[in-house]
Amino acid sequence: MSELSTIRKSVCNRISDNLNGLVDDVTNFRDGMRDTVNDVANKIRDLVLPFDPYEERDRINRAIADIDRNMDRIRPAVADFNEILDILDQCFYLQIDTFLSDPIVLVDQVMDYLKSNAMDVLFSITDQIEMVLARTMQDFVDLIPSIEITGFEAYQLIRCLSSMCGRTDLDYSYARLHNAFTDLCLNGVGKLEINRWYMKSGLDLSNPVHLVHVENMNMSVGTINGVYRSIESNCNQAVENFKNLPSF
Numbered sequence: 001m002s003e004l005s006t007i008r009k010s011v012c013n014r015i016s017d018n019l020n021g022l023v024d025d026v027t028n029f030r031d032g033m034r035d036t037v038n039d040v041a042n043k044i045r046d047l048v049l050p051f052d053p054y055e056e057r058d059r060i061n062r063a064i065a066d067i068d069r070n071m072d073r074i075r076p077a078v079a080d081f082n083e084i085l086d087i088l089d090q091c092f093y094l095q096i097d098t099f100l101s102d103p104i105v106l107v108d109q110v111m112d113y114l115k116s117n118a119m120d121v122l123f124s125i126t127d128q129i130e131m132v133l134a135r136t137m138q139d140f141v142d143l144i145p146s147i148e149i150t151g152f153e154a155y156q157l158i159r160c161l162s163s164m165c166g167r168t169d170l171d172y173s174y175a176r177l178h179n180a181f182t183d184l185c186l187n188g189v190g191k192l193e194i195n196r197w198y199m200k201s202g203l204d205l206s207n208p209v210h211l212v213h214v215e216n217m218n219m220s221v222g223t224i225n226g227v228y229r230s231i232e233s234n235c236n237q238a239v240e241n242f243k244n245l246p247s248f
Helices: 006-048 052-070 078-090 092-098 103-111 111-125 129-163 172-185 194-200 210-245
Strands: none
Touching: 006 129, 006 172, 006 194, 006 210, 052 111, 052 129, 052 194, 078 092, 078 103, 092 172, 103 111, 103 210, 111 129, 111 210, 129 172, 129 194, 129 210, 194 210
């Protein structure tokens, strides 16, 4: 490529800075979550893999049935969110805080606490090890979209720097992204491949017995996911109700 113009060189420098920041974000996320990913994989290997997967399936089915019967205890009903209006009325600080005085904002702010409380109730109903691991896995899975977007942006900037700026020294940035994704059980474009997690734990996906373990874990993760999404749905409905109040 011929000598870059001053403008193009400035844009390329800015993109390069952005790329470095995005790659740092991905690798920092990996550094913060790698132990969690490895810990779950090790627990699947040590606490799940040695047991009969069909007995495990029966326990999980019973646990899921118990959870389904007790969803009213686990998940706050839409009507329960009306208490937020009473809370706002009773707490002067919340009334004057420009952020928290909005019940819609308050609903969003307590979402994670509602999910955590739901898990406390869920595990008072069942303490199946698969469910405990599934909760950690689901919490991790919920974080993936943000890092997936960051990784996508980083890859796009690498392409721009290569094609538009003539950079030929991008292998290190690419390798850092690739290694971070591998450690997090993500594929080459940053999407979670949960089977990589299972293989990290020692499960052989060509082994029919091991596949039952995989199905069991997927059922457990799906159950936790269902609880989380149900809480989010009720929160969203409560938000819509607040939007329809006369004061809004």
